[in-house]
Amino acid sequence: MTVALDIDIDLARPWNTLAAATHPTLIDTTHITNAAFGFTNIPMAVWIDENGVLVRPAEAASIERSPLRDMEIPEGLPEQLSKVMHAVKAIPDDAEAYRAAILDWVRNGAESRFAMTPDEVIERSRPHSDDEARARACFELGEHLRRTGHADSAVAWWKEAHRLDPQNLVYKRQAWTLVTTPAGATEYDLMQGPNDVYDSNLVDEVSGEGGFAQFIVRPTL
């Protein structure tokens, strides 16, 4: 099953419709699953067994190598676009191994070497201090305020969420895209470049040495 971490269902819906999935597809406009499962980026996944117990904590989840990894980056692109494309190409790829792990778990269940014990799941879940917990509250406040007509106040709380939990790329990209996406657009801006509202942006944060990898929780396989 999938869950869209999207404040605005209308901008997520076209992608969901296009996917035409046969599994349950959900929308999480308040990002409650971020806190509940530890999602800090996308795509990330948790594995849950037949008894409702997690056997793998939140980690990067791809089952197919993205064609973007192998793309030729044309010369002469706008600088920001070129930076992001280079950063995308450098994203670590665990798709083949992750897909194999899923299939092994499907076949072997609790006997799969990829299924963790409850203690392992907890221990390998993301560190969560007062800062991260407070960031969650700030993000939720921001979402509530934006939804109830106080968008400017939302920004202030989202800035605080970013400061408290700089590793949470979902909190950042959700906030950034709301200011970099032109009014009336039918799709979110994916680049989330420099803007007048936030001091940080996606282009600058992934163009540096850490790239996208600094925000990725690679599956331990």
Added chain:
Amino acid sequence: MILTELRTTADAFHSSTGWEPKPEGLCRGEICVPAPGALATDGSLDVTIAAERLGMPIVHDVEHGLWALGSATLGGRALSTAVAADPELKTFDNEPFRLSSLRGKKVILLAWSSY
């Protein structure tokens, strides 16, 4: 969880946080954290006491008269239990959906976004 006062119902707290207030404490999965004084006999919950026991920070927006409850920090990990949370979510058709409806099946819950 967004609040307009620091007292709520036990049901609302459970629904929003996944922690169920019981006479023995605040419970989730196999864990119960004692919280004397949190749960009143009328079923209301003192959020300040509950939050302190679970390590949940409370953020106050003075201008708008709102409080927001952060997630629990027990154990210093995102997960304090391996029992999967079961928040009520919505489908794209606005129908309610709970993860527990898939009990009996292996589930991979994958998060994505349109941005």
